[in-house]
Amino acid sequence: MGSEDILRSTSTLASYSVLLQVMFRALTFFLNAFTLRFVSKELIGVVNVRLMLLYSTLVFLSREAFRRACLSGDTVGRNWRQVINLLWLTLPLGCLWGVVLVCVWWWVLQAPDPQTVPHYVPAVMIFCLAALTELLSEPLWVLAQAHMLVRLKVIAESLSMIAKCVFTVTMVVAAPQWGLYIFSAAQCVYAGILVLCYTAYFMHFLGSDESKRKSFPLQHISELLPSRVKGQPVINWKLATLTWSFFKQSFLKQILTEGERYVMTFLNVLNFGDQGVYDIVNNLGSMVARFLFLPIEESFYVFFAKVLERGREIKDQKQDDVFIAANVLECLLKLVLLIGLIITVFGYSYSHLALHIYGGELLSSGTGPTLLRCYSFYVLLLALNGITECFVFAAMSKEQVDRYNLMMLALSASFLLISYWLTCLLGSVGFILANCCNMALRSIHSLVFIHRYFRHSDHTPLSGLCPNSAVLIALTISSILTAFSEHIFCDGGWLLRLAHVAVGAVCLLGVFIVVFLTETRLVQFIRTQLQPKYSNKQT
Template sequence: MERNILKSSLEYASFRIIFQILFRCVTFILNAWILRIVGAEVLGVMNVRLLLLESTLLFLCKEPCIKACQTNAKHLHWPQVINQIWLTVPACTALSIPLLYIWLNCLSAPRPELLRQYELGCYSIVLSCIIEQITNVPYIIATSYCFVKTNICFDTLYTSIRTIIFVILTVQNKNDALKAFAIAQILSSIFLCALYYGFFWWYIRTINTISKVDKKLIQNKSSIFSKMDDFHFKSIIDFFPGLMENKKSKFNKDLMILSISFGKQCIVKQVLTEGERYVMTISPVLTFSEQATYDVVNNLGSLAARFLFRPIEESAYFYFTQMVRRDTLIAKQDQTKIRETSEVLSQLCAVVCSIGITVLIFGQSYSHCLLSLYGGETLTSTNLPTTLLQCHCIAIILLAINGVTEGYVFATMDNKQLDRYNYLMVIFSISFLLFSYILTYIMGPVGFIMANCINMSARIAHSCYFISNQYRDTSFRPLNGLVPKKSFFVILITSGVLVKLSEIYVYPASMIIHIAFGAVLFAICLVCWMYENQSLLKLGIERYRKRSIVKID
């Protein structure tokens, strides 16, 4: 399969960013509607308690296998990969039993009138997660063969169906919002599973026909069927374990070891990612209503991270796994690839760092304004939500740097290095939980964010050390991208001072003027950044213009 890996990664990132923007816009509108119509307690149960159960199951069961199978996807032996991916179904089922018992019997319950709906929600989360594991095989095949638009389209439809079902059922009876959430969760998972298998059933059936009739479709690189020469599947039953022709062993030992390494890592990373939710869930630090407020503010504070950094991190990880071999020193690999990889890493660091600093500077003066527009008096009656959002702005720059640097580290470490780092991640996790509990006891909800900042700083330090050591014997210095350009930084700091003065003297009298003034200063900062990063912009424009030459999907 001839592919442009960098182009595939860039297109995937672009579509993921668009999808995340649409998805988060829907989520934020939905959360605001729930907050006003249904109440904060129901929002807290859904967004913190139930979605934490979902993320725990999906992340621990799906993520290790997907990451391992994406490594050097071009040389996969598909029968072994399919057998391994299907292990996620019994793994998810087995893990759901103790988690379901904990969620139903060990954790604090909502008020009695919500209890039955809460139980239904827990069961629906488990069932939907098991159904989603069945979708892993067509998902990894679509990813490996660069069906970028297909993946994004299905994700969009899945989110849309879930939202539409939830809204329709909730409008009919707002007292059954949790029940509506449960039904929407199950039906949307079934819909996603049917989409993937239905698409590949149609695709395989079609390529089996046109391979005998019309060879021109194969030669047309813009056609979705241009991949058929290298497509290893002759029937939809090949997607199921043990049914595809296999002349090797049932499982690949190296792939299994890599999955186990990623599994250890994912346990720790899940604690780090959702640590504050685990603390809120296990200990009675906050009520469900307070959890909802924190979650709303947390989502608003993570706009940049969810819209931009996560898709960039995912596509960068896929790109680095294809360009850098895990088991060979950088100095002994193809230097053309290493030069490109170093340049891409440096440019990614520069982009995400610039975004993080910009959010930090402007966020200090526009947090109250954003909360006022979003939640009205509910979120601005006290200073706590504003303080939380301002602290999130500090965490965003760390999220930006950590996402790219750690993504590179995970993509290029060998098995032994991954195992060693897993032990280090255990230390990070334990420290994070301790800091979360202690700082939350002292500072309230702000302590969650401060603990996260401390943890991310430690992880960034380790990633930078690994990257510097890896490129020590070369002339490449990819971490130089973390240093912002001088003129951009000076203008940004000046703008931060001016918008702070605007918040003090202008915002109380006119929100519109305050926002317009910030927009002008932001535009000036953006123009300055574009001027200092002309080479990066030219590269992006060049890649965009070449889209018609090599079509991915």
């Protein structure tokens, strides 16, 4: 598959992933708004912070390193029997992590008050079993990603999330007294349907005319189980070594990604009620980052990993591939920068109104608006770091990955210390400020790597960080007008608040028009590569 074909498939994958994440976040958005009316904020804190931290930690540490290693480099001529054997190691690894984490969640962490939040102990075990169930789909997920089966992920995860939301809403209305049992069972529903969807698809796909036409490396469902071929190693030891390098990195990355939840969980700097409010504001503030930036990062990591040869100098690679990679990186940097700037500008003036509409006085009073304003700036840093690290992880050699692990260790330690210190001083706002410091340092490292990577070539992808001056002027004017509008209208009745919304809509439209007229290259990139291709016949 040529670079242009890989780019088209990757762009399609990113487009579908964005749509998938939009639906996920929309469902979660309305689900949280609905459940706030039926359950306590303490229960929300236990589920969304304590138990989901257990789930995400177990799943991430068990599979992330395998994903990055097995999707690196050219996957066309790879011995997939060895790769599948390697991927099945995620399950026993997950069992080991499960034992450790369940013991910590039961006996080390402070349990919530059983009168306020009952059924904590069995809920921990059920969430662990749900995570292990999801790991069963890992070999199938990697196969689908490597061979650009772009619709499978969308369908499987969409059905799973819809089933989880329907189950949660039904049970919260019918039997709210069951508390944690409802959310634990809902997570099992999500994981079970996800595995069933992947299994059903490959049972139908393998051996079909379509799989033969695509020269798919496997032809029978039994080949997805671990097995040994005579005369060959059980696993690809080169990939296993790379997996170990990524594993050390993924452990540190998980601490950095979920750092504030670890601090809240292990150091008890906030009570469960405050944790619930923080998590709701955090999810609201990160909606755009998760449903837009994360799918682009995941999809274009596959693109960069396939187009570039890991650890090799620019001059030693195919120059056509380097040209495409540099152009794509430049456009992606400009895209996420503009989105981040727009979120920062408009998020400052509309945080209070958004929280008031979403959760009423429970969220719009106190520190909620300040949290969301800070998060609006954090999204900008998050956007830049996601794309730059996406490229860096695809281009680094194994030795560079190992060196980066040491830096991540230092960042992890400093982040936890800064989080604890700032939280003691400023409360929950300190978490976001600590995240901003951490993300800025990581972005600087990635930008330095990219600069050095292209310094002996004619390509300058970092020029994507310099938007047109007319766009900056439009954003500045919008910032002033919306701040003035909030001061005048936002404390009045609904009609005045609608006027505030109208001012923001006009300003946002103006910014879009300026971007469309001045950033023509970016607009063309979005039209040709990121626009959803519903007519595309690829699967």
